[in-house]
Amino acid sequence: MPWLVxxxxxxxxxxxxxxxxxxxxxxxxxxxxxxxxxxxxSAWMSLFIYVVMAVAGAxxxxxxxxxxxxxxxxxxxxxxxxxxxxxxxxxxxxxxxxGTWWVWDARLTSELILLFLYLGVIGLYGAIDDKxxxxxxxxxxxxxGVVNIPIxxxxxxxxxxxHQGPTVTKMDKPSIHVSxxxxxxxxxxxxxxxxxxxxxxxxxVELLQRERNAQWVKNLISGSK
Amino acid sequence: MSLTQAFxxxxxxxxxxxxxxxxxxxxxxxxxVLVITLFPLGIGAEPRLLQAIAPGVxxxxxxxxxxxxxxSLFRSDFDDGSLEQILLSPxxxxxxxxxxxxxxxxxxxxxxxxxxxxxxxxLGMPNNSLGILLLTLLLGTPVLSLIGAIGVALTVGxxxxxxxxxxxxxxxxVPVLIFAGNAVQMASSGLPVDAQINILISILLMALVLAxxxxxxxxxxxxx
Amino acid sequence: MIPKLQxxxxxxxxxxxxxxxxxxxxxxxxxxxxxxxxxxxxKTSLLRIVCGFRQPDSGEIRWCGDAVNDSQFxxxxxxxxxxxxxxxxxxxxxxxxxxxSLNATGQYSINEALCKVNLAGYDDVLVQALSAGQKRRLSLxxxxxxxxxxxILDEPFTSxxxxxxxxxxxxxxxxxxNGGMIVLTSHHDIDLNxxxxxxxxxx
Numbered sequence: 001m002p003w004l005v006x007x008x009x010x011x012x013x014x015x016x017x018x019x020x021x022x023x024x025x026x027x028x029x030x031x032x033x034x035x036x037x038x039x040x041x042s043a044w045m046s047l048f049i050y051v052v053m054a055v056a057g058a059x060x061x062x063x064x065x066x067x068x069x070x071x072x073x074x075x076x077x078x079x080x081x082x083x084x085x086x087x088x089x090x091x092x093x094x095x096x097x098x099g100t101w102w103v104w105d106a107r108l109t110s111e112l113i114l115l116f117l118y119l120g121v122i123g124l125y126g127a128i129d130d131k132x133x134x135x136x137x138x139x140x141x142x143x144x145g146v147v148n149i150p151i152x153x154x155x156x157x158x159x160x161x162x163h164q165g166p167t168v169t170k171m172d173k174p175s176i177h178v179s180x181x182x183x184x185x186x187x188x189x190x191x192x193x194x195x196x197x198x199x200x201x202x203x204x205v206e207l208l209q210r211e212r213n214a215q216w217v218k219n220l221i222s223g224s225k
Numbered sequence: 226m227s228l229t230q231a232f233x234x235x236x237x238x239x240x241x242x243x244x245x246x247x248x249x250x251x252x253x254x255x256x257x258v259l260v261i262t263l264f265p266l267g268i269g270a271e272p273r274l275l276q277a278i279a280p281g282v283x284x285x286x287x288x289x290x291x292x293x294x295x296x297s298l299f300r301s302d303f304d305d306g307s308l309e310q311i312l313l314s315p316x317x318x319x320x321x322x323x324x325x326x327x328x329x330x331x332x333x334x335x336x337x338x339x340x341x342x343x344x345x346x347x348l349g350m351p352n353n354s355l356g357i358l359l360l361t362l363l364l365g366t367p368v369l370s371l372i373g374a375i376g377v378a379l380t381v382g383x384x385x386x387x388x389x390x391x392x393x394x395x396x397x398x399v400p401v402l403i404f405a406g407n408a409v410q411m412a413s414s415g416l417p418v419d420a421q422i423n424i425l426i427s428i429l430l431m432a433l434v435l436a437x438x439x440x441x442x443x444x445x446x447x448x449x
Numbered sequence: 450m451i452p453k454l455q456x457x458x459x460x461x462x463x464x465x466x467x468x469x470x471x472x473x474x475x476x477x478x479x480x481x482x483x484x485x486x487x488x489x490x491x492k493t494s495l496l497r498i499v500c501g502f503r504q505p506d507s508g509e510i511r512w513c514g515d516a517v518n519d520s521q522f523x524x525x526x527x528x529x530x531x532x533x534x535x536x537x538x539x540x541x542x543x544x545x546x547x548x549x550s551l552n553a554t555g556q557y558s559i560n561e562a563l564c565k566v567n568l569a570g571y572d573d574v575l576v577q578a579l580s581a582g583q584k585r586r587l588s589l590x591x592x593x594x595x596x597x598x599x600x601i602l603d604e605p606f607t608s609x610x611x612x613x614x615x616x617x618x619x620x621x622x623x624x625x626x627n628g629g630m631i632v633l634t635s636h637h638d639i640d641l642n643x644x645x646x647x648x649x650x651x652x
Contacts, residue, residue, distance in 0.1 A: 061442075113396050113399055116392065116395070116396040119392060120389070120392045120393040123389050124379060124380070127380070127383050127385070127386070127389050128383065130449075133447075133449060136442075136446045137443065137446055137447075140379065140442050140443050140446070141375075141379060141393065143439065144375055144397070144439050145397075147435065148397050148400075152396070152397075152399050152400055155399060155400035155403040155404060156399070156403065158403065158404070158407075159407065
């Protein structure tokens with residue numbers, strides 16, 4: 001764990017330094033584009049974590065592995081946070097670019113729906129008292145969601161191009177300069193580390209809570225006193 | 226008895242039950258008509274405005290009506306223990322459950338098609354788009370029942386499942402809303418809508434094949 | 450294949466309470482397993498584990514020596530739980546027909562089964578018009594019209610009068626004499642001649 005944290009700090013500092021200081025200013029957007037170092041990795045993570053959650057859920061469902069169930073549910077809130085960050089930074093970025101806080105842009109819209117999917121998972125887990133049952137429910141829902149996400153994403157793009165025309169292609173980065181790309185990838189890596197750290201912390205709490213009657217937990221508590 | 230017989234017995238049973246309860250058929254239908262009546266009252270009866278929003282309004286209302294009717298899908302079977310008996314049948318649960326979903330659609334989804342032309346007239350939709358509206362409802366509402374069934378199956382054991390159900394189900398309804406609403410809109414402007422219809426057909430086929438599996442798994446989970 | 454129901458190393462935790470652990474049993478044809486214990490001692494949970502509704506926290510259920518395979522196991526068992534599992538809006542006959550179409554046909558016809566549970570002549574009565582005891586007997590009639598070896602009964606005697614109880618006891622004796630087996634919970638002590646009754650006390 002300390003090893004993970006130090007790796008995370010190192011990579012984050014490197015990524016932020018590269019992104020905020022070393023990378024050149026964009027000729028069109030000035031410095032405001034630099035928010036992509038948060039926005040883009042968050043958006044990647046939001047999808048990545050959903051897939052991890054579904055895979056872990058499926059493993060838990062099929063082989064009844066408790067650890068996989070715990071990983072699945074511990075991922076949900078971290079994923080929801082990344083989705084939320086992606087939405088907020090997207091909207092902050094949109095203000096100077098489009099002049100409003102919110103545009104019904106395809107990516108932002110599908111990100112918003114993804115946030116709803118995450119909230120559904122978290123809400124369902126909270127609503128079911130028996131946590132083992134709840135894990136199975138969450139796994140089923142995450143699997144249904146993961147099948148639906150591509151369809152939702154595709155449909156939103158379709159809807160967007162029909163209603164707005166290609167006005168938002170500004171967002172596409174035609175070719176990104178290496179000095180911009182490296183910090184971006186570093187940030188993506190750093191966010192992955194953060195996810196693993198946060199998820200493991202949550203998983204630990206979840207595991208202790210579930211096994212609070214088990215002997216090893218009691219030993220742990222009496223040992224630490 | 227054979228699986229086919231069991232499948233049709235379930236459909237027949239649910240249709241008979243719906244006929245004896247009646248309100249199950251009437252409620253979503255009334256809700257559908259009522260919501261659509263509210264729109265002109267809320268935003269004004271300007272014909273061009275109404276015409277522009279008609280496809281979206283009809284489809285959003287259909288989504289809400291479908292969601293409202295979902296609870297009745299497994300509720301009474303869960304409460305009186307019939308669901309246990311269905312799960313204990315040696316036949317695959319997913320097939321039996323598909324029978325229940327089909328019966329539920331016949332009772333709550335199909336009637337929407339019957340009143341939709343009336344509402345299209347209320348909202349001043351051009352006649353040439355009426356056929357497409359009916360076609361999208363015919364293809365889209367079964368998907369709403371199928372996807373919705375997953376949500377109810379997950380929440381039927383909860384005392385307050387209603388709120389969480391909408392959170393689970395509505396985001397998954399987005400593709401149907403987009404393609405169906407869009408098809409009707411295009412049709413009113415006289416544009417071809419083959420692509421949207423084809424996509425709706427493939428979504429329906431996918432939902433028919435895939436949805437019963439998570440529904441069966443979720444019911445097994447809810448029953449314990 | 451000799452029918453045999455086994456529970457191996459079963460444990461169950463419910464709401465933080467350990468209900469039972471390392472529980473083992475074996476039921477052969479002709480035997481009855483009676484689960485005894487106070488309210489909340491896990492009798493129903495154990496029955497639901499046997500039915501496959503609930504996963505045990507450890508251990509497993511075996512049918513004929515193999516881990517339970519749903520469709521094969523379900524074809525040979527029948528369950529009557531706390532809930533009657535009959536629809537109020539359907540008639541007695543309609544309810545039994547549904548049960549029959551969901552399962553393989555058993556040794557009795559619907560009419561014979563209705564006679565056996567003293568409901569003859571009630572065919573077309575809606576279930577909502579029946580008394581609690583009659584409903585119970587109707588759900589027990591399901592055991593007779595479907596093919597099964599194993600009966601799983603959760604408090605089958607609730608809301609039955611003395612005659613009703615005697616009736617069910619006769620049916621149970623007959624079932625065991627025909628090579629069937631029964632797992633049940635009951636507050637009453639059951640009093641059966643010629644049947645091998647195993648007991649597990651969960652308290």
